[in-house]
Amino acid sequence: MITTFRLPIGDAVESGIEALTETFGWFFSFVRILFQGMYDSVEFVLLTPSFWIIIIVAALLGALARGPLFGLGTAVGFTLIVGVDQWDASMETLALVLVAAAIAILLSVPIGILAAKSRIASTVIKPILDVMQTMPAFVYLIPALILFRVGVVPGIVATIIFAMAPGVRLTELGIRRVDHEIVEAGQAFGSTPGRILRQIQLPLALPTIMAGINQVIMLSLSMVVIAGLVGAQGLGGQVVASLGRIDIALGFEAGLAVVIIAIFLDRVTASFGTGKGLFIIIRRRWAASAASAPTDVVPVKP
Amino acid sequence: MKRVRCVATVTNPDRNPQTSTPPDGGGVCQETVTDSIAVKVEHVYKVFGRRAADVVTRLERGETRDEVTPLGTAAVIDASFSVRAGEIFVVMGLSGSGKSTLIRMLNGLLPATSGTVTIGDDLITDISPARLREVRRRRVSMVFQHFALLPHRSVLDNVAYGLEIQGVARAERIERARETVALVGLDGWEDKLPDELSGGMKQRVGLARALATDTDVLLMDEAFSALDPLIRREMQEQLIRLQSSLGKTIIFITHDLNEAMFLGDRIAVMRDGRIVQVGTPEEILTDPANDYVEQFVHDVDRARVLTAASVMEPARAIVGPASGPRAALRLMRDQQTSAAFMTARDRTLLGAVRDWDALTLARNGGRDLETILDRDVTPVRSDTALSDLFVPAVESALPLPVVDENGRLVGVIPRVTLLAALGNVMPTEELAVIEQPPSVVADAITDFLEQPTSSAEEVAV
Numbered sequence: 001m002i003t004t005f006r007l008p009i010g011d012a013v014e015s016g017i018e019a020l021t022e023t024f025g026w027f028f029s030f031v032r033i034l035f036q037g038m039y040d041s042v043e044f045v046l047l048t049p050s051f052w053i054i055i056i057v058a059a060l061l062g063a064l065a066r067g068p069l070f071g072l073g074t075a076v077g078f079t080l081i082v083g084v085d086q087w088d089a090s091m092e093t094l095a096l097v098l099v100a101a102a103i104a105i106l107l108s109v110p111i112g113i114l115a116a117k118s119r120i121a122s123t124v125i126k127p128i129l130d131v132m133q134t135m136p137a138f139v140y141l142i143p144a145l146i147l148f149r150v151g152v153v154p155g156i157v158a159t160i161i162f163a164m165a166p167g168v169r170l171t172e173l174g175i176r177r178v179d180h181e182i183v184e185a186g187q188a189f190g191s192t193p194g195r196i197l198r199q200i201q202l203p204l205a206l207p208t209i210m211a212g213i214n215q216v217i218m219l220s221l222s223m224v225v226i227a228g229l230v231g232a233q234g235l236g237g238q239v240v241a242s243l244g245r246i247d248i249a250l251g252f253e254a255g256l257a258v259v260i261i262a263i264f265l266d267r268v269t270a271s272f273g274t275g276k277g278l279f280i281i282i283r284r285r286w287a288a289s290a291a292s293a294p295t296d297v298v299p300v301k302p
Numbered sequence: 303m304k305r306v307r308c309v310a311t312v313t314n315p316d317r318n319p320q321t322s323t324p325p326d327g328g329g330v331c332q333e334t335v336t337d338s339i340a341v342k343v344e345h346v347y348k349v350f351g352r353r354a355a356d357v358v359t360r361l362e363r364g365e366t367r368d369e370v371t372p373l374g375t376a377a378v379i380d381a382s383f384s385v386r387a388g389e390i391f392v393v394m395g396l397s398g399s400g401k402s403t404l405i406r407m408l409n410g411l412l413p414a415t416s417g418t419v420t421i422g423d424d425l426i427t428d429i430s431p432a433r434l435r436e437v438r439r440r441r442v443s444m445v446f447q448h449f450a451l452l453p454h455r456s457v458l459d460n461v462a463y464g465l466e467i468q469g470v471a472r473a474e475r476i477e478r479a480r481e482t483v484a485l486v487g488l489d490g491w492e493d494k495l496p497d498e499l500s501g502g503m504k505q506r507v508g509l510a511r512a513l514a515t516d517t518d519v520l521l522m523d524e525a526f527s528a529l530d531p532l533i534r535r536e537m538q539e540q541l542i543r544l545q546s547s548l549g550k551t552i553i554f555i556t557h558d559l560n561e562a563m564f565l566g567d568r569i570a571v572m573r574d575g576r577i578v579q580v581g582t583p584e585e586i587l588t589d590p591a592n593d594y595v596e597q598f599v600h601d602v603d604r605a606r607v608l609t610a611a612s613v614m615e616p617a618r619a620i621v622g623p624a625s626g627p628r629a630a631l632r633l634m635r636d637q638q639t640s641a642a643f644m645t646a647r648d649r650t651l652l653g654a655v656r657d658w659d660a661l662t663l664a665r666n667g668g669r670d671l672e673t674i675l676d677r678d679v680t681p682v683r684s685d686t687a688l689s690d691l692f693v694p695a696v697e698s699a700l701p702l703p704v705v706d707e708n709g710r711l712v713g714v715i716p717r718v719t720l721l722a723a724l725g726n727v728m729p730t731e732e733l734a735v736i737e738q739p740p741s742v743v744a745d746a747i748t749d750f751l752e753q754p755t756s757s758a759e760e761v762a763v
Contacts, residue, residue, distance in 0.1 A: 184411055185450035189464040189515065190439030203454050 043095040065271040077260040084253040092234035100159035101220045112171020133165040155227025163219035170212025174205030210272035340551035341385040346417030348378040377403040379575040390552045394562040395572030443512035447524035449504040451496040458492040464515035482514040502533035522554045563607040605689035613723040614713030627664035635747045649710040653677040681705040
């Protein structure tokens with residue numbers, strides 16, 4: 001009967017995951033230890049010093065990126081977090097977001113470059129990105145739990161998968177959008193493809209890539225509650241706990257802390273893409289080093 | 303070896319001298335044309351589409367571009383030409399004629415579908431990528447329509463870019479870039495970013511970047527098309543000056559016929575992917591290969607292309623220094639002119655003699671024409687453009703005498719000839735070439751000449 005027949009896709013995936021666990025168990029253990037280690041060190045850095053040191057550093061960063069007013073706002077906002085006693089949870093969340101976003105960026109930018117360089121890679125990568133971004137996060141939390149055990153690591157992995165897509169997409173777009181004539185100029189003067197990438201395509205695509213990085217960070221933050229579900233501490237854990245106890249007060253305070261951190265991270269990283277503040281400093285450095293780096297020839301005194 | 307371009311006459315130092323030889327054989331420019339070929343293009347095709355090879359086969363069999371369109375777009379069809387070292391070779395055509403595709407095949411930015419391109423000894427169409435990069439670094443550089451400068455680098459670093467790719471050490475390449483920046487007249491702008499410059503200045507940077515690498519061949523893709531007309535004119539003149547001092551081989555793409563005519567030693571006219579004519583500007587203008595070229599050149603500013611040599615008439619009213627007034631009068635009557643030019647034995651122009659003065663001299667019994675010789679006659683050089691002839695033509699009561707570089711009279715240009723040339727009226731026998739109606743009626747001269755003379759007869763020229 002037609003009603004009794006099902007395509008066994010789900011079963012196939014399940015047995016695939018089981019096979020993975022058996023064969024590549026060592027690999028997943030390695031990833032778990034690596035991610036856990038990264039998270040622990042960032043958390044250590046954020047939580048060891050007294051909270052006011054972190055607030056001052058954050059306020060300075062904000063002031064550099066957006067101006068003194070934003071620096072002041074950052075200080076006020078972060079003090080508010082301390083005031084509602086969400087500081088430790090907030091720093092745990094910040095550590096998770098920073099680690100997950102850093103790994104997502106490290107993966108997505110090279111994949112984006114590959115997609116921009118090769119039409120085939122682009123066609124293969126696009127549907128995978130679609131799946132990663134739209135598949136409900138709970139679905140891959142289950143295998144992540146099996147592979148990485150309860151704790152912060154499955155949260156990081158789920159966050160990376162969910163947040164990577166815009167990094168890849170905007171890197172590809174940025175490189176493809178670089179004025180074709182300028183790339184041709186590089187070729188016409190005999191530049192190698194790698195050098196064109198380094199000296200022309202990446203610097204010119206930088207604003208778009210930075211916009212992608214900003215998106216990666218923001219999407220990472222939106223995953224903290226999901227991460228809380230699988231045992232990561234932090235604000236996500238607080239929200240999950242308040243949900244269990246129907247604790248409106250705790251839920252709101254944790255949510256407020258998420259919003260403050262989100263605004264801080266967004267404004268600081270967005271300033272990279274708009275070419276103001278911090279971005280200019282970083283970019284000047286990059287341009288200067290790109291211009292002088294390839295002198296593999298010993299300079300001759302004129 | 304490079305050719306010495308015949309630069310600048312005294313009357314108009316900025317004018318591009320057309321390097322053709324006047325039809326009457328009076329050489330204008332002392333050229334040392336080398337026959338060495340810098341760039342050679344043979345039967346080159348470029349077809350975009352999956353079945354490119356099929357399209358080429360069909361085109362070779364004689365099918366038209368439209369017939370093969372379903373299989374692929376033929377951008378360049380059977381292009382062949384050679385560019386001599388030191389020449390400015392202009393490829394001219396409207397948009398879509400395939401000229402930009404053609405220039406990109408010359409340095410391998412686009413691979414040719416079929417045919418061969420040779421630069422120096424290197425067969426660009428069959429070469430390893432590494433060797434191709436080497437050719438691009440050392441032998442052929444390029445200037446782009448929209449400048450294609452690196453926006454995150456200063457003017458100096460942009461100009462030094464090609465040298466950086468060549469592997470020149472930083473100190474040396476900065477030094478050489480500085481020299482090239484000065485060469486294109488941008489001193490003081492070295493540390494600006496491209497966005498801080500005007501269009502004309504940006505293209506000077508583009509030009510400097512290409513010149514700094516010191517390649518023999520320079521490809522210029524619509525290099526001045528994005529500039530406004532005044533700046534464009536300035537850039538064209540600067541290019542001519544640089545070319546005459548540096549002796550580069552330049553292949554210049556443009557859709558502007560006036561620009562092509564101004565810059566080109568030779569011009570290739572392209573239409574629908576094919577080269578329909580290759581020739582000097584004057585050949586294209588005076589002898590268009592087909593209706594298309596003729597239509598195209600219809601609007602060209604002929605005054606800037608044609609030279610005095612190409613429109614001048616043979617000088618008929620010429621007297622020698624030994625002639626007397628009677629001979630001069632007879633000559634002027636027969637030629638129906640009001641004046642005759644006096645030349646020395648080697649045809650060096652000495653001046654002009656007017657009919658009225660000659661008649662008075664003869665009546666008074668004078669013999670020596672030199673006493674009435676008007677030495678204040680300004681000749682024009684035979685390589686002068688028509689546009690520069692108007693002022694002398696207006697100021698002179700006589701037809702303009704045309705001289706070669708040694709001051710020898712090679713022809714005259716009456717005003718009516720100048721007008722006919724501008725209006726593209728082909729000179730015919732019917733067209734009277736008399737400029738100045740005789741101020742003494744012919745009958746008066748005849749009467750005078752028939753009077754018995756008291757003195758000895760003069761020797762006619």
